[in-house]
Amino acid sequence: MSAIAFFGALELGLVYAFVGLGVFLAFRVLDFPDLTVDGSLPLGAGVAAVAILASIDPWIATLMAAVAGSCAGLVTATLNQRFRILHLLASILTMIALFSVNLRIMGRPNVAILNQATIVTPFYDLGLQSYIVRPLFLAVLVAAGVILIGLFLTSEFGLAMRATGANPRMARAQGINTGFQVYVGMALSNALVAVAGALFAQTNGFADVTAGVGTIVIGLAAVIIGQTLFRFGGIWVALIGCVVGSIVYRVAIQFALAADFLGLKASDLNLVTAVLVALALILPRLRRGGLAA
Amino acid sequence: MIRVEGLSVVYARGTPLQKHALTRVSLTIRSGEFVSVIGSNGAGKSTLLGAVAGDVTPTAGRIEIDGRDVTRWSAAHRAGLVARVFQDPLAGSCGELTIEENLALAAARGTARGLRRALTAARRNLFRERLADLGLGLEMRLGDRMALLSGGQRQALALVMATIAPCSVLLLDEHTAALDPGMAEYVIELTRRVIGEQRLTALMVTHSMRQALDCGTRTVMLHEGEVVLDVEGTERAGLTVDALVDRFRRVRGQTIDDDELLME
Numbered sequence: 039m040s041a042i043a044f045f046g047a048l049e050l051g052l053v054y055a056f057v058g059l060g061v062f063l064a065f066r067v068l069d070f071p072d073l074t075v076d077g078s079l080p081l082g083a084g085v086a087a088v089a090i091l092a093s094i095d096p097w098i099a100t101l102m103a104a105v106a107g108s109c110a111g112l113v114t115a116t117l118n119q120r121f122r123i124l125h126l127l128a129s130i131l132t133m134i135a136l137f138s139v140n141l142r143i144m145g146r147p148n149v150a151i152l153n154q155a156t157i158v159t160p161f162y163d164l165g166l167q168s169y170i171v172r173p174l175f176l177a178v179l180v181a182a183g184v185i186l187i188g189l190f191l192t193s194e195f196g197l198a199m200r201a202t203g204a205n206p207r208m209a210r211a212q213g214i215n216t217g218f219q220v221y222v223g224m225a226l227s228n229a230l231v232a233v234a235g236a237l238f239a240q241t242n243g244f245a246d247v248t249a250g251v252g253t254i255v256i257g258l259a260a261v262i263i264g265q266t267l268f269r270f271g272g273i274w275v276a277l278i279g280c281v282v283g284s285i286v287y288r289v290a291i292q293f294a295l296a297a298d299f300l301g302l303k304a305s306d307l308n309l310v311t312a313v314l315v316a317l318a319l320i321l322p323r324l325r326r327g328g329l330a331a
Numbered sequence: 332m333i334r335v336e337g338l339s340v341v342y343a344r345g346t347p348l349q350k351h352a353l354t355r356v357s358l359t360i361r362s363g364e365f366v367s368v369i370g371s372n373g374a375g376k377s378t379l380l381g382a383v384a385g386d387v388t389p390t391a392g393r394i395e396i397d398g399r400d401v402t403r404w405s406a407a408h409r410a411g412l413v414a415r416v417f418q419d420p421l422a423g424s425c426g427e428l429t430i431e432e433n434l435a436l437a438a439a440r441g442t443a444r445g446l447r448r449a450l451t452a453a454r455r456n457l458f459r460e461r462l463a464d465l466g467l468g469l470e471m472r473l474g475d476r477m478a479l480l481s482g483g484q485r486q487a488l489a490l491v492m493a494t495i496a497p498c499s500v501l502l503l504d505e506h507t508a509a510l511d512p513g514m515a516e517y518v519i520e521l522t523r524r525v526i527g528e529q530r531l532t533a534l535m536v537t538h539s540m541r542q543a544l545d546c547g548t549r550t551v552m553l554h555e556g557e558v559v560l561d562v563e564g565t566e567r568a569g570l571t572v573d574a575l576v577d578r579f580r581r582v583r584g585q586t587i588d589d590d591e592l593l594m595e
Contacts, residue, residue, distance in 0.1 A: 189446075190446070192448060192449055192450065193444075193445070193446045193447060193448060193449055194435075194439050194444040194445055194446070194447050194448075194449045195444045195445060195446055196446075196449070197428075197432055197435060197436055197444075197449040198436065198439075198444045200425070200427075200428060200432075201425050201428065201436050204425035204426070204427045204428060205422070205424070205425045205426075207417075207422060208422060208423055208424060208425060209407075209436075210405075210406045210407045210410070211384070211406060211410060211415050211417075211423075212410055212436050212437055212439070212440045213407050213408075213409075213410025213411055213439075213440045213441045213442075214407055214410075214436075214444070215405075215407050216407070272429070272474075
């Protein structure tokens with residue numbers, strides 16, 4: 039694997055670290071299996087791309103993507119909390135709807151922003167190679183994201199959110215409005231995923247309506263790999279695990295695709311991902327002493 | 332103070348499985364009273380507790396806590412007034428969170444939760460102090476996950492959690508039923524001490540006649556959704572378990588064949 043390919047994998051891993059963090063919030067903190075993310079990733083990419091094409095400041099465009107993502111999360115939360123639709127189904131409905139919404143927003147399946155100024159543009163003047171600038175810049179953003187989310191989850195409100203997912207009955211007995219917590223958590227989770235989409239569009243120069251397929255599995259892969267690598271520790275370790283997991287996943291995929299003896303093609307990516315996630319789920323169980331029926 | 336007026340709860344209303352869990356129950360518990368509630372399975376004990384806590388929606392009647400009509404309040408809304416310890420030791424805390432995180436959740440019960448740090452040095456000191464009172468060595472394990480504790484330790488902690496923030500009413504739902512006898516004894520002692528020290532108004536459901544008479548200032552017996560016995564003071568002080576069973580027979584005019592009621 040070449041250095042450029044490695045930094046490319048690192049860059050993608052850092053972009054998807056936001057997906058990992060978002061999926062961590064929904065799946066692990068709230069215990070809400072949320073497939074909305076398959077729609078909110080291209081939503082974030084599309085909103086950011088269209089906004090940037092309309093000469094809106096790229097930072098504001100990224101913020102707009104986050105707001106759009108949080109709206110998607112709120113729709114799923116409303117379907118689930120207000121109308122009592124099963125969480126998985128509620129999120130699939132939003133995801134399907136978002137495909138049409140994204141096409142409306144973008145106007146066409148693919149929007150290129152190759153020659154536009156993005157949030158990364160100013161940093162290309164630092165004198166470093168662009169393939170190094172991007173992961174460096176993203177690493178700073180991800181670090182800021184981890185710190186903010188960590189502070190949130192160790193606050194009174196964030197702790198209440200963790201209790202909501204871990205033991206809702208206990209949470210209510212402690213005076214926590216669990217419904218409200220789900221709304222906020224889902225909004226936050228999907229905002230993070232939409233930010234990943236916005237970053238993807240800006241670092242790759244395009245937004246594509248099909249870019250979201252399998253987002254949830256990639257996010258889960260990050261969470262699970264992180265959890266496997268860092269088996270002990272509190273919430274901060276878990277958050278850092280999501281980031282490391284996302285990077286490890288991308289680098290591992292890159293290795294697998296680059297290894298000629300495996301004979302894999304780029305189109306095998308989804309299969310490799312599924313096998314990787316399945317392995318990450320099975321391995322800890324094997325280690326714990328065999329597969330009980 | 333808890334005032335329950337004409338409280339009725341019907342489960343599965345309008346179906347063949349319809350069940351009257353409580354029928355026009357009226358009960359006033361004065362401030363500082365520690366009431367033990369007994370009755371056989373299906374007598375309505377847990378339903379009564381659930382209705383006061385807000386988990387069970389009454390079919391009719393009203394519930395007042397400290398003069399406030401809370402009948403339509405959600406369980407979360409009532410948490411500022413009501414503290415609870417559940418029967419299942421796993422139900423009252425989050426196993427995935429640490430001891431100190433669980434305590435921080437409880438310390439903020441009934442208050443608005445903002446973005447302040449949940450764990451501060453001051454809070455940790457308070458937690459250590461309260462845990463040291465238990466004599467279980469838990470004050471050294473603030474950062475341990477709750478799931479590492481035994482059922483008895485979790486119930487003891489649940490009691491600390493219930494009483495770490497101010498409350499008007501403490502509800503105990505057979506909170507020693509799932510423990511081994513030694514630990515049950517310990518938790519009951521702790522319960523008595525905490526309620527005595529903080530002069531709490533408490534409602535304790537129990538299966539054990541002995542526990543019902545040994546603890547508290549007043550004993551209420553439920554049968555088939557109605558209050559059939561309500562004793563306190565000297566009348567209660569003179570009661571033995573046998574006499575209580577006898578009273579129960581006389582009131583209902585039937586023999587008791589529920590082994591669990593006669594336990595201990």
